[in-house]
Amino acid sequence: xxLRPPARARASGARSGIARTSRDLPRRPLRRLPLALICLAxxxxxxPRHGLLDDGTSISYGPSNGGKLIRPALLPERGEGFVVPExxxxxxxxxxxxxxxxxxxxxxxxxxxLSPGAELAVADLSLLRGGPSAWHHSHQTGRDVDLLFFVRExxxxxxxxxxxxxxxxDGVARVPSGRWDDGRTPEDESIRELRFDAERxxxxxxxxxxxxxxxxxxLFISDPLKQLLIDHARALGEPEALxxxxxxxxxxxxxxxxxxxxxxxxxxxxxxxxxxxCRDRGMLRWVKKDxxxxxxTRVTSAIARNAVATxxxxxxxxxxxxxxxxxxx
Numbered sequence: 001x002x003l004r005p006p007a008r009a010r011a012s013g014a015r016s017g018i019a020r021t022s023r024d025l026p027r028r029p030l031r032r033l034p035l036a037l038i039c040l041a042x043x044x045x046x047x048p049r050h051g052l053l054d055d056g057t058s059i060s061y062g063p064s065n066g067g068k069l070i071r072p073a074l075l076p077e078r079g080e081g082f083v084v085p086e087x088x089x090x091x092x093x094x095x096x097x098x099x100x101x102x103x104x105x106x107x108x109x110x111x112x113x114l115s116p117g118a119e120l121a122v123a124d125l126s127l128l129r130g131g132p133s134a135w136h137h138s139h140q141t142g143r144d145v146d147l148l149f150f151v152r153e154x155x156x157x158x159x160x161x162x163x164x165x166x167x168x169x170d171g172v173a174r175v176p177s178g179r180w181d182d183g184r185t186p187e188d189e190s191i192r193e194l195r196f197d198a199e200r201x202x203x204x205x206x207x208x209x210x211x212x213x214x215x216x217x218x219l220f221i222s223d224p225l226k227q228l229l230i231d232h233a234r235a236l237g238e239p240e241a242l243x244x245x246x247x248x249x250x251x252x253x254x255x256x257x258x259x260x261x262x263x264x265x266x267x268x269x270x271x272x273x274x275x276x277x278c279r280d281r282g283m284l285r286w287v288k289k290d291x292x293x294x295x296x297t298r299v300t301s302a303i304a305r306n307a308v309a310t311x312x313x314x315x316x317x318x319x320x321x322x323x324x325x326x327x328x329x
Contacts, residue, residue, distance in 0.1 A: 056071075058071050058072050058098045059097075060143050060269060061130075061141060062141055062277060062278070063140075064139070064143055067130060068129055068140065069141055072095035072096060072097065072129075072130070072142050073095065073097065073142075074101070075105075077094070079108055080108055081108030081118065081120055082111075083119055084121075084123075087162070093133060095128050095142060096143070096145065097141075097142040097270065099143075100142055101125075102213050102214070103145075103208075103211055103214050103267065104120075104122055104145060111204060114207070118150065120204070121147070123146035123148060123164075124145070124146050125145045126140060126141065126142045144264065144265065146262045146264050147204070147263050147264075148161045148164060148262050149165075149201055149225075149261070151196065151197050152197045153195070164261040165194055167194075167225060168260075169224035171195060172194070173261075174193055198231075198232040202229050202233055205219060205229055205263075206233075206242065209242065209245055209246050209249060210242070214270070216249055217267060217268045217282065218251050218265070219246075220251055220259045221251070221260075223258070226251075229250065230247055230250075
């Protein structure tokens with residue numbers, strides 16, 4: 001006959017550490033492990049208001065056509081080599097990620113250096129908090145910017161654009177004489193021919209393709225104008241690798257207007273923003289392995305995405321631009 005201790009004694013023995021089966025092993029510490037990891041992340045600098053892993057910079061959240069922008073950078077109305085024409089300055093779409101605003105500032109400076117006197121006309125970025133606007137289906141996450149083309153008069157003299165003009169397959173635009181100055185049709189209805197400036201527009205494309213700040217995902221432009229740029233690059237004897245890379249990026253969109261009146265730049269999500277739920281739509285190209293082999297993104301994206309999605313921070317409405325990079329006061 002086998003003697004067994006009373007039930008109370010058996011329970012007491014289990015609590016005192018006498019674990020007879022795997023079911024008797026204590027499990028409470030394992031339940032607390034996720035909470036401990038979250039607390040550790042917060043102690044290491046995370047902020048519950050903006051997500052678990054937050055370095056205080058801008059955040060592009062979601063896809064370009066259905067997301068938002070947190071703590072954006074503000075592009076000045078004018079800087080070295082660039083200007084935001086009045087038509088777009090009054091819209092309030094001058095906000096972007098730190099990377100995008102830095103890229104625009106960099107492109108303006110490079111154009112001023114490569115082509116003295118050139119002034120890059122910058123149209124829309126995103127709204128203060130991102131999201132949809134009356135003018136764009138995309139431009140919602142601070143990673144899109146529209147740039148006006150460099151143009152020349154029919155006599156070859158350069159012209160600074162203040163409005164968009166649609167170019168035909170031969171790179172010719174026919175517009176009312178004063179349309180590009182203030183966006184209104186003047187009393188003088190005489191038509192002026194403008195020429196697509198392949199030389200300076202190629203310099204702009206090359207600057208964007210080779211920029212050291214943010215990898216470009218798309219340069220949306222009509223196919224005929226793209227061909228003018230590629231032909232010009234080959235005539236200059238540019239490296240074939242550069243031409244091929246530019247050809248990959250220059251792309252006529254299939255779900256919108258052909259972009260024969262401006263170039264639409266979209267950059268990839270910053271690696272830190274992917275952790276918070278930034279999503280790249282379309283081809284990943286040379287950042288594909290970043291997604292495949294980045295363990296931090298794989299492990300933390302789901303948690304951080306939920307945290308950022310429920311946050312309602314107030315972005316800084318004003319900033320300074322120091323060097324090529326924006327800084328908040």
